[in-house]
Amino acid sequence: MAVEATSTPSNGKPKTTLPPGMVMGPDGKPCKICTAFRNWKPGTTNHTEADTGRDKARAADYAAKAKAQAGASQNNSTRAAMGAFAGFAAAAANTSAKSTNGQGTTQTGSQPVEGTSQLSARPLEPPADCPPDVEVLGRATWTFLHTAAAYYPDKPTPTQRANMLMLLRSLPIVYPCSWCADDFGKSIDHNPPDVSSRERLSLWLCQRHNEVNEKLGKEKFDCSKVDERWKDGPPDGRCD
Numbered sequence: 001m002a003v004e005a006t007s008t009p010s011n012g013k014p015k016t017t018l019p020p021g022m023v024m025g026p027d028g029k030p031c032k033i034c035t036a037f038r039n040w041k042p043g044t045t046n047h048t049e050a051d052t053g054r055d056k057a058r059a060a061d062y063a064a065k066a067k068a069q070a071g072a073s074q075n076n077s078t079r080a081a082m083g084a085f086a087g088f089a090a091a092a093a094n095t096s097a098k099s100t101n102g103q104g105t106t107q108t109g110s111q112p113v114e115g116t117s118q119l120s121a122r123p124l125e126p127p128a129d130c131p132p133d134v135e136v137l138g139r140a141t142w143t144f145l146h147t148a149a150a151y152y153p154d155k156p157t158p159t160q161r162a163n164m165l166m167l168l169r170s171l172p173i174v175y176p177c178s179w180c181a182d183d184f185g186k187s188i189d190h191n192p193p194d195v196s197s198r199e200r201l202s203l204w205l206c207q208r209h210n211e212v213n214e215k216l217g218k219e220k221f222d223c224s225k226v227d228e229r230w231k232d233g234p235p236d237g238r239c240d
Contacts, residue, residue: 207223
């Protein structure tokens, strides 16, 4: 759902064109938590911090690493060529096994050698010790909601119903990603939460999640398996 964002803020300032995949926030600035990590361009100002100095240093560091790794790659190639004179089998073992593992790392034989492509392409997701992006936040939120529904009472008290309803209706207000929050708010308006029982709440959440999956071009989840996915685990017991 993240598209190339071009927006005119409500304060009348000139339009700002963002790189493809980046999302504009409601204040007319690039929204980091609204954007997938792979699409965020370092050096773009976000809501809370000035990135210029930090990203100049990062760019210089990347350039130094790229130069060093390019030299290492050249040395590896030279050694491989010299090995060819010692014997075809040795050269074949060193060169025919080269492959790329999907993380931008080149492997020669069994020894991985980092390639410069690792520096030019951002990872799909932020590192584990970094703040979440829009996708990590979304998965974590859905995990919490589905699990909360899985352990919701079969016969909730009026207080339990009110609390769950309050939680769901608060999401469009407090959720950090503004366009995600707006989208979920519209979904709730058209399909009010059913908090009458555990089964009904779980089904309602599954349907809302499938709406998002459909918008993102993902396969819909079989809502008859919500307990298997979020509470009981699969019949083969591999999660026990």
